[in-house]
Each structure stands twice: as structure tokens, then as C-alpha cells.
Amino acid sequence: xxxxxxxxxxxxxxxxxxxxxxxxxxxxxxxxxxxxxxxxxxxxxxxxxxxxxxxxxxxxxxxxxxxxxxxxxxxxxxxxxxxxxxxxxxxxxxxxxxxxxxxxxxxxxxxxxxxxxxxxxxxxxxxxxxxxxxxxxxxxxxxxxxxxxxxxxxxxxxxxxxxxxxxxxxxxxxxxxxxxxxxxxxxxxxxxxxxxxxxxxxxxxxxxxxxxxxxxxxxxxxxxxxxxxxxxxxxxxxxxxxxxxxxxxxxxxxxxxxxxxxxxxxxxxxxxxxxxxxx
Ligand code: C2E
Ligand code: CA
Ligand code: CA
Ligand code: CA
Numbered sequence: 001x002x003x004x005x006x007x008x009x010x011x012x013x014x015x016x017x018x019x020x021x022x023x024x025x026x027x028x029x030x031x032x033x034x035x036x037x038x039x040x041x042x043x044x045x046x047x048x049x050x051x052x053x054x055x056x057x058x059x060x061x062x063x064x065x066x067x068x069x070x071x072x073x074x075x076x077x078x079x080x081x082x083x084x085x086x087x088x089x090x091x092x093x094x095x096x097x098x099x100x101x102x103x104x105x106x107x108x109x110x111x112x113x114x115x116x117x118x119x120x121x122x123x124x125x126x127x128x129x130x131x132x133x134x135x136x137x138x139x140x141x142x143x144x145x146x147x148x149x150x151x152x153x154x155x156x157x158x159x160x161x162x163x164x165x166x167x168x169x170x171x172x173x174x175x176x177x178x179x180x181x182x183x184x185x186x187x188x189x190x191x192x193x194x195x196x197x198x199x200x201x202x203x204x205x206x207x208x209x210x211x212x213x214x215x216x217x218x219x220x221x222x223x224x225x226x227x228x229x230x231x232x233x234x235x236x237x238x239x240x241x242x243x244x245x246x247x248x249x250x251x252x253x254x255x256x257x258x259x260x261x262x263x264x265x266x267x268x269x270x271x272x273x274x275x276x277x278x279x
Contacts, residue, residue, distance in 0.1 A: 021073060079121050094139075155190045188225060198233070
């Protein structure tokens with residue numbers, strides 16, 4: 001048999017990465033780190049949420065990024081344990097910010113929200129909702145603070161269990177966001193079929209905003225429909241002020257991107273919360 005040498009090298013590399021990942025997941029707390037990217041109110045730059053993004057530090061200098069290892073973890077199933085760790089770690093960090101800010105209840109201040117990514121593979125596990133419920137019930141996180149970001153691949157599967165699980169998450173006060181909206185098999189009918197609270201418009205739409213009337217019309221249309229349906233919108237990947245201004249002009253309420261902040265280490269995120277920082 002003739003293997004293409006580079007393909008074979010790729011397979012060996014993947015096998016090694018898999019083993020390496022197994023060891024890391026077993027000691028997740030010391031192997032992985034979460035970084036937090038601010039999500040802001042586009043009208044005033046105020047911090048409204050953090051999105052948890054996992055990192056895998058290798059040695060003093062190298063940091064492995066999720067695009068390199070999340071797909072491997074999804075294929076092997078390791079994402080189930082890794083994802084549970086991410087959720088637990090993020091909720092603990094969210095409790096910390098809550099303490100720093102003081103309780104929002106009674107002050108008319110909405111709680112600082114925490115967005116956590118969930119893979120389709122993880123969501124499909126029979127005990128997914130049980131795992132989430134245990135973590136949330138065992139925490140002091142204010143109701144309404146936690147948002148799970150799901151991709152459209154979860155919603156494509158229109159079976160009754162997906163509906164039941166989503167209803168149960170809603171009953172727990174957990175928000176559901178559709179991530180990367182506009183890529184994949186987007187359908188606005190998801191908004192009426194599922195209890196979606198947030199729609200995240202993919203960066204690829206935001207990129208062309210200032211140069212393409214078509215792109216502008218699309219984003220504006222999505223933002224309008226979402227607003228009418230009572231669904232919040234977050235524009236992803238905002239990198240310049242022109243994009244921010246156009247989004248604010250069309251009434252898109254929330255945004256996220258390097259213009260405001262890169263993902264922050266926990267220490268940096270804590271500092272921002274302490275300062276009640278605007279971005
Ligand atoms: P995502 O959920 O769409 O996250 C947004 C990604 O875009 C992040 O990359 C973020 O750092 C990056 N980003 C944010 N603003 C900008 C911008 O203005 N310009 C550009 N060019 N990029 C921006 P990151 O952290 O490398 O994560 C990549 C993907 O890995 C995520 O995409 C998500 O799909 C996945 N991921 C990350 N953490 C987790 C996790 O804990 N669980 C799961 N299941 N997936 C995760
Ligand atoms: Ca996301
Ligand atoms: Ca996204
Ligand atoms: Ca993405």
C-alpha cells in the first residue's frame with residue numbers, strides 16, 4: 001500500500017495530539033486556561049458579557065489555540081469532558097465577577113453575563129442538561145447570567161429531545177445563543193422553532209459591512225427581524241470604528257471584536273470588572 005508521506009505524518013501527528021489531549025483533559029485545571037472576550041453595548045461601549053474561550057498552553061511560550069484542538073476533541077469525544085470543565089471553570093470565574101460587582105438584584109443593574117461555547121457533540125450527550133443543571137445549581141451565579149452558544153448544527157436536528165432540552169435549559173434561566181449565524185444552514189425559522197434568546201452574526205458578514213451595500217442590507221435585515229422577535233443580536237469580529245458606527249446606526253445593540261478587546265486572561269478580565277470599564 002502506498003501512503004502519501006505527508007498524509008501519514010498527519011495521521012501520526014493526530015494520534016499524538018489525541019494522546020496528549022487525553023492526558024491534559026485528565027488534569028484539565030492545570031492544563032487548560034480560559035480567556036474571556038468582552039461583549040459590549042454598542043451605544044456606549046459598556047461591558048455586558050464575557051465569552052469564555054479555551055486555551056491550551058504548551059510551555060512558557062507556545063499557546064495552542066482552540067481551532068487546532070477542539071476539532072480533534074470533538075472527533076474523539078474528549079470534548080464532552082473538556083466542555084464540562086470549561087463550563088465549571090467559567091461559572092466559577094463568573095461567581096468571582098459577581099462578588100467584585102456586588103449583587104445586581106435590586107440595583108436595577110442587569111447581571112454581567114457569561115457566554116460559554118457548547119459543541120454539537122457535547123449537546124447531543126444524553127446527560128448534557130443534567131451536567132449543566134448540576135453546575136448551575138451548585139453555583140451562586142445569578143439567574144439569567146449564563147448563556148450557552150450553540151451552532152446551527154445542533155438546531156438542524158429537529159428531534160423532540162432537542163426541543164425538550166432547550167426548554168429545560170430555559171427553565172433553568174439559561175439563555176441560548178446561535179453562534180456564527182449566517183454560516184452553515186442558517187434559517188430564520190430557528191428563531192420561531194426554538195427558544196433562542198441571542199443571535200450572533202458571524203464575522204464574515206461584519207467584514208464587508210463598510211464596502212458592500214448588500215452585506216449591509218443583510219445584517220440590517222437580520223437585526224430588524226431579530227428585534228421584532230425579541231431576540232438580542234451580537235455582531236462578531238468588529239475590528240474598526242467604521243463597522244461599529246454602521247452597526248450602531250442600524251440599531252444592532254451588542255458587539256464583540258478586537259476593536260473593543262482581544263480575549264483577556266482572567267486577571268485582565270477581573271481588572272476590567274473592578275474598573276467598571278468601558279471599551
Ligand atoms: P467562536 O466561538 O466563533 O469565537 C470567536 C473567535 O473569534 C475567537 O477565536 C476570538 O478570539 C476570535 N475573534 C474575536 N474577535 C475577533 C476579531 O475582531 N477579529 C478576528 N479575526 N477574530 C476575532 P478563538 O478563541 O481562537 O476560538 C476559535 C473557536 O474555537 C471559537 O469560535 C469556538 O468555535 C471554538 N472554541 C473556543 N473555546 C471553546 C470552548 O470552550 N468550547 C467549544 N466547544 N468551542 C470553543
Ligand atoms: Ca462562540
Ligand atoms: Ca462565533
Ligand atoms: Ca467561529
